[in-house]
Amino acid sequence: MEPLVNHLIDRIRSYLQSAGGSLRDLANQANIPPERLAGEPTDLSLSQLARLWMLAQERMRQTPGFSPQVRELIRRKLETGRARAAVIAAELHISRQTLYKRLKQENQTFAALLEDVRREQALWFVSDTDRSLTEVAQCLGFSELSAFSRAFKRWMGLSPARFRARFS
Template identity: 35%
Template sequence: MNMIDSPHASVSASITQAVLHAAQRLGLERAELLSACGLEESQLGDPDARVPFAVQERLWQLLGERLAHPEPGLALGRHLAPGPFSVLGYLLQSSPTLGDALAAGLRYQRLVGEGGELCLEERGDELHLIYRPLHPDLPATRIRVLALMGFWVQMMVPLLDDFHLLRAEFIHPEPDGLEAYREVFACELRFAAADYALVLPAALRTAPLIQANPPLQQLLRQHAEALLARLPSESLVARVVTLLGAQLAHGEPDRAELARTLHLSERTLQRRLAEEGSSYQQLLSDTRRQLAERHLRDGRLPAAEIAVLLGYSEPSVFFRAFRHWTGLTPGEYRARYGEER
């Protein structure tokens, strides 16, 4: 919920290089791919340079069209190499424990790209590494996220003596063939889930990494901080959505309080949001809808409790709003989602 699409979203040149290298290993022509998505070799020479996310998204789309594989993303993920991911890949590998590596991944995820949000949730004895992508319904997104998930597994396996997944979860419905999924993830597979997620034993958080190198990690962290500081600041829209998510848990959000938190007047807040093509009311509605759909898909909370979590004073107000958004009641939406599972 903390992630909003932006025309300024970008990804690192290093991950774009890695994707191109993987495509070449699978028999595709690099020059043709570059030309088709409007990229120049000169844009990729510096591993810390940035490429517009929309351009890389076009690259993923092309790969989906040109790779003869039932799940092109899984094929690409198996051929991605850690090296081209530059500082973040090496930072993860040199971390003392898996928990330290995951914390670094969360802290510096923008260095790799702004095409989604990575988060970590501990639920009982399970650790959920969740990825929430921009444009989750696009075919190119499925390819991109499967490639990333496959790569993460490939990268973690040699770093731990006893790395294993409890479960892998995917937003899309179960495909006809699961062989490629089983080869990559080697665990229980769950489709039509609320999020893309890798689920690990929580005990692995403290597991030491084989390539741990604290002095090197400290140097890499300093470099990562410098690179992070050079990235454009998070948009006002993204900051507002983050604050809305925090306020919703305590009832109806207060626009005046939110503006004060941002050191802005309400008038200035509205004007600057309009400059970014949005409005407070639209962001509030979008955030509520995203959270409502996620909770209903998850299936653990009654609709009345979801209404409270979204800051509605009465469940009936939430029900009317949800019907306006989707054309369905919360119960109908949950039933339809259950049928897809």
């Protein structure tokens, strides 16, 4: 497995454990045998990785602040192709500049949040083998499969097809 994927999985485990609670508690919440969760990232199936990621997303949504609100709006708008700063600002009843300013106060940018949400959703969508990779690319707001493939490889160190084959 690529080092970037190992690093990502370790970061997800660390993030989830940072809220307190043991590895066993985390394993129970994710419905993963504790010995598999404690082992190498390669011990986890794609569905187990997806469950870990969903737990991480749920914890992020519980975090107070402005950027989690923006993140959630981006996630909801991605499939419609309307995850643009102006659209999100209008949803929040603020100007685009105010959106940028409030995100900056939290050391965030709209572009970084969009990239994060796309990466998060890409992992989830790629795990769904019923969706074609072209469909995944469209759901994430990419104009072409090749653009999505380049972004996914940058994020994960593997092409979406290789990632899907390795973890399915």
